[in-house]
Amino acid sequence: MGGHEIQQLIRLFGRLPGLGPRSARRIVLYLLRDPQARLQPLLRALDQTGQAVTTCSTCGNLDTSDPCHICTDETRDQRLVCVVETVGDLWALERAGVHGGVYQVLGGTLSPLAGVGPEDLNIASLLARLDAGQVREIILALGATVEGATTMHWLMDRLAEYEVTLSRVAQGVPAGGALDVLDDGTLAAALGARRPA
Amino acid sequence: MGGHEIQQLIRLFGRLPGLGPRSARRIVLYLLRDPQARLQPLLRALDQTGQAVTTCSTCGNLDTSDPCHICTDETRDQRLVCVVETVGDLWALERAGVHGGVYQVLGGTLSPLAGVGPEDLNIASLLARLDAGQVREIILALGATVEGATTMHWLMDRLAEYEVTLSRVAQGVPAGGALDVLDDGTLAAALGARRPA
Ligand SMILES: [Zn+2]
Numbered sequence: 001m002g003g004h005e006i007q008q009l010i011r012l013f014g015r016l017p018g019l020g021p022r023s024a025r026r027i028v029l030y031l032l033r034d035p036q037a038r039l040q041p042l043l044r045a046l047d048q049t050g051q052a053v054t055t056c057s058t059c060g061n062l063d064t065s066d067p068c069h070i071c072t073d074e075t076r077d078q079r080l081v082c083v084v085e086t087v088g089d090l091w092a093l094e095r096a097g098v099h100g101g102v103y104q105v106l107g108g109t110l111s112p113l114a115g116v117g118p119e120d121l122n123i124a125s126l127l128a129r130l131d132a133g134q135v136r137e138i139i140l141a142l143g144a145t146v147e148g149a150t151t152m153h154w155l156m157d158r159l160a161e162y163e164v165t166l167s168r169v170a171q172g173v174p175a176g177g178a179l180d181v182l183d184d185g186t187l188a189a190a191l192g193a194r195r196p197a
Numbered sequence: 198m199g200g201h202e203i204q205q206l207i208r209l210f211g212r213l214p215g216l217g218p219r220s221a222r223r224i225v226l227y228l229l230r231d232p233q234a235r236l237q238p239l240l241r242a243l244d245q246t247g248q249a250v251t252t253c254s255t256c257g258n259l260d261t262s263d264p265c266h267i268c269t270d271e272t273r274d275q276r277l278v279c280v281v282e283t284v285g286d287l288w289a290l291e292r293a294g295v296h297g298g299v300y301q302v303l304g305g306t307l308s309p310l311a312g313v314g315p316e317d318l319n320i321a322s323l324l325a326r327l328d329a330g331q332v333r334e335i336i337l338a339l340g341a342t343v344e345g346a347t348t349m350h351w352l353m354d355r356l357a358e359y360e361v362t363l364s365r366v367a368q369g370v371p372a373g374g375a376l377d378v379l380d381d382g383t384l385a386a387a388l389g390a391r392r393p394a
């Protein structure tokens with residue numbers, strides 16, 4: 001094997017989601033066989049992104065600018081807010097290209113058992129947007145899990161006092177399924193068939 | 198999605214062996230959710246390894262020192278040289294812990310069809326080690342492929358003039374392997390190399 005530094009690099013790659021020791025070794029070997037063409041570009045991209053990445057203070061998206069490029073995109077309907085659990089869900093909806101509005105990333109779901117309450121989620125900034133009259137319609141795009149349903153109902157209660165159209169994705173989200181593994185067509189159907197909450 | 202830098206990072210991860218767009222997104226999201234604890238250590242390890250990695254001028258191993266830590270390990274039999282095709286093969290043998298000598302990494306196999314000749318492989322330094330009288334025994338540990346066999350026979354011819362013991366790894370049924378999933382070549386080799394039970 002290579003020396004201490006190479007072992008450490010394999011260990012770190014092996015901790016990434018979906019990777020193990022074998023795939024990590026394969027990747028590190030690939031990078032080290034041509035460091036100039038393979039390792040260096042990855043190093044630069046990690047450096048630049050790591051320095052610039054920030055959480056959008058408006059919506060909770062991860063981006064290299066705050067507000068993020070979605071919250072500053074004037075071609076989007078800034079008053080149509082899609083509420084999602086995670087940045088991964090936001091990315092999935094963006095890839096599908098099925099939502100022309102903006103987002104609110106909660107950063108998780110309510111879970112009394114796990115001790116996750118409303119104050120642990122990114123809800124204050126959603127209420128601030130509502131209080132400022134910046135929201136016309138809210139789409140609740142939460143996963144079809146117990147926690148997703150709990151969160152959705154809590155939000156429906158909490159948002160009832162506001163003058164906004166409230167809808168939720170209904171068709172297409174399989175029971176127990178997370179949004180970010182769904183194909184584009186399913187996501188499109190789920191959004192298109194949203195119903196009043 | 199995130200901005201330009203994040204997209205570029207996902208693209209680069211997606212090019213690594215065994216990864217695609219989906220696994221790359223998952224990894225980048227994982228890194229960006231906690232840059233300090235996840236992205237930065239990976240960045241540092243890539244930087245350190247990228248700066249230090251070099252090819253051992255004795256054996257062809259990739260390491261952060263030249264000669265590599267195997268070639269300088271006095272607890273190993275420096276006169277017993279195992280010839281392998283790739284650094285990946287060397288790593289596999291090291292993980293198995295089955296070789297107490299040193300290595301010679303050819304960097305590929307002879308392939309007249311692909312235009313790979315002896316001058317394209319790391320053979321000169323092997324001959325130099327032989328000429329210097331540093332080698333007592335050579336184990337040819339090449340793959341059981343057409344190219345591996347071609348390379349092995351070429352080396353057996355080329356090394357015939359030297360006063361060294363020449364051996365090759367046995368072909369046969371892998372440990373834990375059932376016979377009915379093996380290809381014909383492996384079965385033929387396993388039968389041909391049968392030993393008294
Ligand atoms: Zn934003």
Ligand SMILES: [Zn+2]
Pocket residue numbers: 253254255256257258264265266267268
């Ligand atoms: Zn070496």
